[in-house]
Every structure is written in structure tokens, then in C-alpha cells.
Amino acid sequence: MSEHIPVQQLPVSRKLTPAERGGKIHTRSFSGVFRRLRISIAGVLALLFFGTAWINWDGHQAVLWDLSERKFYVFGTTFLPEDFLLLAFAMSISAFLLLAVTVIAGRVWCGYACPQSTWTWAFMWMEKITEGDSYQRVKLDAAPWSLNKLLRRSSKHILWLAASLATGIAFMGYFMPVRDLVSDLVTVQLEGNYAFWVFFIAGMTYLNGGWLREKVCTHMCPYARFQSVMFDKDTLIIGYDAQRGESRGARRKEEDHRAKNLGDCIDCHMCVQVCPTGIDIRNGLQMDCIGCAACVDACDSVMDKMGYARGLVSYTSERLLELPSAQRSAIKPGIRWRTSLVAYLVAIAVLLAILALGLQAREQMALSAYRDRNVLRTNSLGEQVNVYRLKLTNKTQQIQTYQLTLASDKPLYLTKAYQLTLAAGERLELPVAVALKHHDPIHNRGGHINFNFQMNNVNQPEQTIEQSASFIYQTK
Template sequence: MSKDRIDIKDVTAKEFNPKAHKSQGDRFNPSNRIYVRASKGVFQKLRRYGAWFLLLLFALVPWIPYGERQAILLDIGQQQFNFFGTTLYPQDLTLLALLFMIAAFGLFFITTFLGRVWCGYLCPQTVWTFMYIWFEEKLEGAANKRKKQDSQPLTASLALRKTLKHLAWFTIALLTGLTFVGYFVPTNELWLDFFTLDATFWTYFWVLFFAVCTYANAGWMRSIVCIHMCPYARFQSAMFDKDTFIVGYDKKRGEDRGPRTRKANPSDLGLGDCIDCNLCVQVCPTGIDIRDGLQYECINCGACIDACDVTMDRMNYPKGLISYTTEHKLEGTHTKIMRPKLIGYGLVMVLMLGFFVMQVASVEPAGLSVIRDRTQLYRTNSDGFIENTYTLKIINKTQQTQSYNLDVSGLTDVEWYGRQTINVSPGEVFNLPISLGMDPEQLSSSVTTIQFELEDQHGFSIEVESRFIKQL
């Protein structure tokens, strides 16, 4: 194993310490519920502000208008993906694949540098889970109260509060489902049709499907998703090294841990700064004890840092017993920020981002494809001309109605049967059947290469090659 690789501590059930985890029980049992205690501090404030920003962005983007449609509309039925003034079609989806690759390398870069901050601050599972926990606290009380209530017989008052909680949870889940589907269906029509019962079966199906998934993941499964289902937790250690910033506990300073009064001097008692209050465990959304070392369940949310800092402040001890740190710093050595792996991820991400921008800038505002009539390669018309039939497919990728002129090159004195000027609506795929006629005496070859030309009113033009057949 590489010397720079961090060994992820495996805190199995066999090593479970009831005393150290007395408030949580067996965290490896999915049926055991984790009662997350509220935590306040700098990092939780940062997480909440970030969550509110992302939630508002998620909710408002489908309502932003642009031209004759919403700014972002991924219309799968029409095979059109609209991003403000740009419309992408299936043949442009290499851009989407490239975007996912950029996001992947961006995640690798951030993880190598700052650990699982994506999970702790930006992941939808974390954002929605903490939002659901907020409703739980407001309607059922603090963590200790909720735990005590759930161990006692259900009362009418508790049943009412639990009902209100689940109604709030499902309302959020339903709004989430509607908002998400609003990225794929025009959101104005979606909300009106959904509540007037005029929506299609598949619209109801997908809205309710995502609502149920949100309700189950954020309300019931929570840490199970992070610990047992999310693949990121399993391969993150491949990106970690001893210079990666993680949530870490300073054992040299904290051990031996133990309770004491505020006035007591820890050195006189042979104790470290950790008073063994277990608040770091109680506020952890995945139920781990960070004092056991780095564990793959840790999502770097910083809740334990804020809880510990409050305790250290009350005890008049220096803050930072638990902090964002590195393994090298905990070992007393220097942390190296710029290292080959981090630089490599960054360079690849920047290069791919530049290539993506170039590809987006080169997306053409119109598309043209030519389909020859396959049932009859050619025919002789009443004028004695050889006639070939084609279907021209013109795609308007802009957000405005465009006027196009059509022409053909490669033949002289060609007769064009059909329209040569057309208007195409935004995002429309216009099928135009046309025929070309030629005097057979002017055709020197049985098969002639030709180019169909399309030009809009702004001067943009495109050519597509085809064949004119006299005989085989």
C-alpha cells in the first residue's frame, strides 16, 4: 500500500464500545435509529446557507422564462434539451457526457483536497435529511426527548405531532417531485395539470415516484443511504492521502479522556482535553465516533467540530480538539498542499472544461440531414428529365423562428421541384420533401456527388453531401 494512503479505520461491531457509544447503540444495524442532536456553529451555519442557496436555485430555475419557453427544459419526448439560448439534440449529447466527466474529475479534485465536503455540504441526501430533521425537532422535540418518547407507549398528543411531521415531510417530498419533473415537462403546465387532475399517467407516476424516494431517503433511510448504498463512501479512500483535509480528532491533546469540573486542571488528573461528553457522537448524522479515527461513514459535515468547540469554549480550553486537519498535521509533520495527484486532477479538469467550452461554442444553430427516397432511386418525368426525390430534415436549434433558403450545388441547370424558402419555429424539426430534375444529356456519370446548402437570414450556412443517380 502507498505510504501516502490513509488507512481507513474499520470500527466493526466486534469493536463496539457501549460506554463510548452509549447514546447511539449499534450503528451498524440499519434498523437502529440515529437520533441526531441539533448543533450550532460556524460550519453548521455555512452548511445551512449553502443548503438554502442550492434549494432556492433548484426550486426557481424551472420558473425562469427565456423566449417562448422556460430557460432550462430537458424535453425528452421531443428529444430537445434547452439551455437558455442553446438547444441540444441527441447528436449533441456528447456534450452531456463531457459535462459528467468534468463533474467527476471536479469531485476527485475536491475530495483529494478537502475530503468529503460534497457529502457534508452539497449532497441532496444531506440537504434534505437535515431539512427533515429540522421539522422533526420543531414538532417532536430535541433528540433526547424524541428518543424517550419513542421508547414509551404512543399517546394522542405524540400521534398528532408525528402525523403533522409526516405530513410536512411528504409535502416537501411532493414539492420536490414536482420541481424535479418540472425540468423535463413545462413547469407551468405541470403544476396546473397536476392539481386539476389533467396530467398524464406518466406525469403522476414520475412525480409520485420521486416524492416517495425523497420521503423514504430523507425521512427514514438517512444514514443508511450514506453508509450502505452510496458508492462514493466505498471508493473515497483511493483519493485520500495524508495531506487530504478531513475531520480529525487530536488524540495527543485529547487522551486520556474523562469527565471533570470546569475548574479542574486536566494535567493534575492525568487527563487530556476531551471530557468524554459524547456530543460529537450525538450530533453526527451517521452515528460515528470521530475519536475512533477516520471512518468511511464520515461525511465531513463538521457537526462534531462545532459541538466540540462549544464544549471547549465552556471549559475554557482552546478550540480545535476536533477540526478540519490532515493526517500529517495530526502526526506533527508538514501538510503539502500542492502534490502530483491534486495537480493532475486539476489539470485534467481544466483541460476538459476548456474543451467543453469550445464544443459548446461550436454548436451550430441549425441542422440539416438529407434522406434519399429508398423505394425508387430515380425516375423519368414527363419532361424527359431524370428525377431524384429527397426528404430534407431542417432543425432550428435557436429560440426564435428562422427563415432558411435552400439550394444545391454539383449540378448545372438543375430543376428544383418544391419549396426553397421555409420558416421553421424554435426547436422544430421540419421535414421538407423535394425533387431534383436533370436533363440526362448533361449527366456525364451515372452517380453524381451533390451538396445541399442551407442558409439562414443571419448568414449561417451548412452543407450536406448526397448523390444524384441517373442509373446503376
Template sequence: MSKIPLEDVTPKVETIDLYAKRNKIQTRSYKGLFKNIRLLGVAFLFLLYFGTVWLPWGDRQAVLWDLPARQFHIFSATFQPEDFFLLSFLLIICAFGLFFITVFAGRVWCGYTCPQTVWTWIFMWAERVTEGERNARLKLDNAPMSANKFLRKAAKHSIWLAVSLITAITFVGYFTPIRGLFVDIFTLQIAGWALFWVFFFTAATYINAGWLREQVCIYMCPYARFQSVMFDADTLIVSYDTKRGEPRGARKKGVDPAEVGKGDCIDCQVCVQVCPTGIDIREGLQYECIGCAACVDACDEIMDKMEYPRGLIRYTTEHALEGKNTHWLRPRLIGYGTALVAMICLFIITVGNLSQVSLDIERDRNVLYRETSAGDVENVYIVKVFNKAQTERTYQIEVAGHPGLKLELPDNRLTVAPSHKLELPLNVQMDPAELGGATNIPITFKVTATDDEDVRAEAESRFMAPQVR
């Protein structure tokens, strides 16, 4: 009896691993114009970040967000929680600024001023100092553990931790006086919450700038995803000139590319080796590109050595690469710019018109009203006067809403220390005969600085009385 031959017709399914192991990016050193611009920018930002927190202003820190006291000091200005809408205002301005810059010049924010990028460059510098240049680092990573490798790695991580710790202490120093914080840390008397946040931001800086690096830009930052929506053919971006560079190929220094049938690109891979996100810019615009222009500087170095014109990789636009005119002024850019200028002007006007005093009134919740020995109806209020000025001020307080209202306060004056809040109970009385049977009337409290009538504030409340039968 013959057997029927069988054939396996089950379709083969290819298994794809959705997790790709990260290949550590080891960048090489380079020189150039855009690197120098970035270094100057980083120096300014570091001076601003690490220096501002130490500036004194009278008897306090110049910039201090005092959360326990609910006061936010920025040089001569002091803000209260009710001024927090200004923060939203400021964030909207930053958003429009980012939109404007992105439409005009791509991700230059990421390449030059983003904290993730800035601290990553600092950590890369620490690697070069302790482990050597790119080739030396690659050899060291592949070598077995030895005393030399251990000491170099330990030195690198020590610098990383030191930079992270100083960064964290400075950040926490904007929320608690930095001088006292430093003393508390080195005398081991730091408070629990302050210690927690110093540890938290040290760990965050160490992990983000030391270990995650480009993964934050590629996978975690939403800006990398929506930036392409804002680009157009006139956006200034880092691009490789394909027409000039192709076909690629190696050749000796000074050889005319036309003689060997090649483009200007010698396929040296230097543009890839200097890229902090590990991309090849010659493959076209990619969302991983942060616009740092490291490849521009590196390629210009090679072009100088080959005696070729600079600019094979450069800041340019798609229209320029295609030989068309670049439209610098276009509706989207003008729209974002107009909105940005309008928001900045409105913000300045709002801040300039902020009152130097705020007034808050709360009724005493323990009693609705009470009668005095003289037969008047009395309401008790908690008055909170906040002097935002940097000098002591005396305020005249009054209550309006009915001519029969009387304040039980000597001279109707309050003196408040600079940048302080005065809170006290205040009794308001009224003859029930003048109420005309009303049991609930609106009243307004007003405070006016005795030395400047333009410094004033007011708050509304209610005056309660018994029903007359």
C-alpha cells in the same frame, strides 16, 4: 462390565448474523460556523432547484427538457439529441471535479451539497419541530402509542410527504411545463405518465431522506467505498487530535487537564450525538464519515464552555496531526486540477462553436428514383432543418456534388420558426445525359442563413439513377 466414557469433541461453531438491525440515529441540535456555511449552501441550492424551473424565457420555460419534442432548452440555447454528447462531456467534468475536491478536502461534497444529505437535514429539522429535541424524541419512540404521540408522528410524516411532493413536482417540472403541471394536478387532469413520475419521486424522496438516511451513504453510495483510494496523508479531513484529547475523562469547567492527568476531551459524547451517520470520530477516519463537520461545531461549543482552545476536532491532515508539513500542491492534485481546467475550457469552446442550425437528410424509402415528364431523373428527399436560434430565420438551401443537379423549390429558401424544426419533401432532378453513365453519385445539401453566412449546416446523401444501356 464397565462402560467406556464418551466425550463430545465436536467443535463448537459460533453463528454470526450477517444482518444487523438498524439503530435509529437521533441527532441533537448544535450551532457553529460549518453549520452556518451548510445552511447558506442549502439555501442557495434550494433557490436554484426550486426557482429555476419557474423562470420564463420568451414564450416558454427557461430550462425545459422537452422529451416528446426531443428538444432541450437551457435559457437561450436549444439542444437536439445529436448534441447529447455534451451531456457525457459534462459528466466527465463533474467526475474530475469530484476527484479534485476529494483529493483536496475529502467528502465535503457529501457533507454540504449531496442531495441525499441536504434532504436528510431537512427531514431531521421536521423531526425536531414536531417531536422535540433528541432526548424528547428518544422518550417518544420508547413510549406507548397515545394521542400525543400519534399527532406528533402524523405531523412529522405530513411535513415529510409535503416536502417530498414539492420536490417531485419540481423535478417533473423540468420535463413538462411546470405551470401547466401544477394546474393539471390541482384540477385532477394530470396525464398518466406525469402522475406516475410525481408519485415515484415523491416515494423515493420520502423513503431515502426519511427512512434510509445514512444507510444510503454507508451501503448504497459507491463513493463511500472508493473515496479511500483517493485520500492521501495531505487530504483535508475531519479528524480528532488524539495527542491533545487523550486520555479522556470528565472534570469541572475550567479545570486544567494537566492537573487531573487528562487530555482535553471530557468524553461528553456530543460529537457522536450530532453525527448524522452515528460514528465516533475519535476512533479515527472511517468510511462512514461524510465530512459534514457537525462534530467540529459541537466539539468547539464544548471547548468554549470548558474554556479550552477550539480545534480538538477539526479539519486537518494526517501530516499535520503528526507534526509534519502539509503539501498542498502535489502531483495527484495538480493532475486532476489540470485535467479539470482543460475539460472545462474544451467544453466552453465546443458549446461556443455549436451551430445554430442543424440539417438532416433522409431519402424517400418508397421509391429509389423516378422519371419526370421532361425526361429528367428525380430523387425525393425528406429535409429536416432545425433552427436553434431564438428568432425566426430564413435559410438558403442548395445541393452540390454535380453541376447538373436542380432543386424543385421556389427561391430555394426555407423559413423556420425559432427553436423549431421544419420537415418537408424536396425533389432533386438531373438530366440523365449529364450523369455520364453513373447510377450513384454523392451529393451534399447545404443551408445558410440569409442574415448571417456563418450560420450554416450541411448533410451528405446519394443521388440514384437508372443504368443506361
């Protein structure tokens, strides 16, 4: 069993952190290796989010969830409501993957890939280019209203609103063809429900990225609430090496701080000033830490300036932090296999296998048949006739021609021949009449006959599916 570590707030910090003081957190900008990594990952993810909807595949939008048609197009494949079990498997795999990643690497998702964090960083950047760095923003907050303040504030909000609207359009571009969406929006012809969702998503983006920011992570996100249960002593966390850093205190660079019984922490508060959630990592592991490593970059730059070794704040684990510094090098880096991790990985492997089998077995066409209970009639030959409502679906993204036949060892036949051409992804509803040749004596008692409808792809004869049905007849 894994050893769960309780998340705790330790009252060590001498100054109140921005989070403890409440109010707005003005995060200081910084540079460093983890910031560059985060920007690169965010850039790729943003490109995927804003760009994928504009890719066409086989003459069709590559990824589109067409709600009115109840079809989900993904790079040449059309998923229908009956395929949504596969989608449930795919989502379960993602959930288990997130759990496994959390056990190994803590809140790496929050720090590097979560849309809330990514958008918050982007909104903070827009705030910086319009209102200046953190100390300028504090001054601007305190300053009385002036033309300068009005211009800076309004340009920030214009940028925020533009980014939010772009997000709303990009998001809804996965639910309605994005080119139509943009042109309908520009010509003010967008349907009311789509317009509502575009502006709703834009409004939520503006609120979450511009105003709520870290409060979403610390108070609203359910993932943040339950992940402390998944953390154990070997989970990768951002940690402060108190053995090396304490006792903290200011000193001159050239001073021998060890002689003054000082550790490597110069108590500059840079790690606090750059923290987007406004906490002090020196107080220990806290639920509010989103694992962004901004404090690592900040402290490393301070260590560089002081001529000390990097890593006073670093990626580490509770197990390493508890060990005396001299013994830490004996711990080999690598993943420690624990029960929870193995269980998650097994679940992922099983679900992946099921998903792969499901995708492989997935038909390229679909056929369903329902007998019309109110239609029992006879034709001009006096034969009994049943009428069925058939639903035929072309799940491919090419035009296909299908032939409909009937398979039965009894004298049943289709009253006419059916050769049907369906467009890519088209679903067709069709009334079909089946007749029973009347001279078979065994049928004179009345009852039902089971048979199959068959649907064949004319151009690819190996593609064929059957749908069972029942023919009801009456005693003469």
C-alpha cells in the same frame, strides 16, 4: 504517488455509539459556524433546485429537458440529441472536479452539497419542530400511543410528505413545462407517465430523507465506497486530536485537569450525539464520516464552556495528526500538489478546452438528408428525379427563415424553391425532389453524382450549412 490511508474502525470508545448499537439515530441539534455555513449553502442550492424551473428565457422555460421532443433547453440554447456528446464532456468535467475536490478536501461534497445530506438535514429539522429535540424523540419513541404522540407523528409525516411531493414536482418540472405540470396535477389531468415519476421521486425522497438517511451514505452510495482510495495523508478530514484530548474524562471546570493527567476531552459525548451517522470521531477516520463538521461545532462549544482552546475536533489531515503538537505549526497551510491531483486537473483542463471548442463550433441550425431509395422517377420533361427526406432544425430560440438551395457543378436542380420559416427549436421533415437535366452525354452510362444541399439563414447570411447527398441515375 499519493500515500493512501486505510479507513479503519478503532475500538477505543468506551460507550457504544448509536451506529454500533443499531436502530434509529436521534441526532441532537446544535449551532455553530459550520452549521450556519451548511444551512447557507443548502439554502442557495435548494433555491436553485426549486426556482430554476420557474425562470423563463426568451419566452421559454429556461432549463427544460423535453423528452418527447428530444430537446434540451438551457438559457436560450437548444441542444439536440446530436449535441449530447457535449453533455457527456460536461458530465465528465463534473466527475473529475468531484475527484479533485475529494483529494483536496475529502468528503466536503457529502457534508455540504449532496442532495441526500441536504434533504436529510431538512427532514431532521421537520422532525425536531414536530417531535422535539433528540431526548424528547427518544421518550416519544418509548411512550405508548396517545393523542399527543399521534398528533406529533402525523404532523411530522405530513411535513415529510409535503416536502417530498414538492421535490417530485420540482424534479419533474425540468422534464415537462413546470407551469403545465402543476396545473395538470391540480386539475388531475397529468399524463400517467409524468404522474408516475412525480410520485416515484416523491416516494424516494420520503424514504431516503425520512427513513434511510445515513444508511444511504454508509451502505448505498458508491461515491462513499471508492473515496477512501482517493484520500491521502494531506486530504482534509475531520479529526480528533488524541494527543491533546487523551486521556479523556470528566472533571470540574475550575479543576487543573493536567495535574490529574487528563487531556482536554471531557468525554461528554456531544460530538457523538450530534453526528448524523452516529459515529464517534475519537475512534479515528471512519468511512461513515460524511465530513459535515457537526462534531466540530459541538466540541468547539464544549471547549468554549470549559475555557479551553477550540479545535480539539477540527478540520485537519492525517499528516498533521501524526506530528507531535509542537511541530504542527511548522507545516505551512495550503494545497500539497500530488500526482493524482495534477492528473485530475489536467483532465479537467483538457475536457474544458474540448467543451469550449465544441460549443463555439456548434451550429445554430442543423440539416440532414437521406435519399428515398424507393423513389426513382422521371418528371414531365422526361428528366430523372431523386427524392430526399430532409430534416431541418432551428437550434435557436427565435423564429428563423431559411432558404434551401443546391450546390453542384452538374446539371442538378431543385424542382421547386424552398423558403421555410421554423419556430424556435423547431425540427421539420421535408420531402425534396432533385432533377437531372437529361441532355448531358456523360451521364448516359448511369451511376451517381455527389452534390450538397445548402441551408441559409435569410436574416443572417453568414449562417449557412451544407449537407452532402448522392443523386442516382440510370442509363437510358
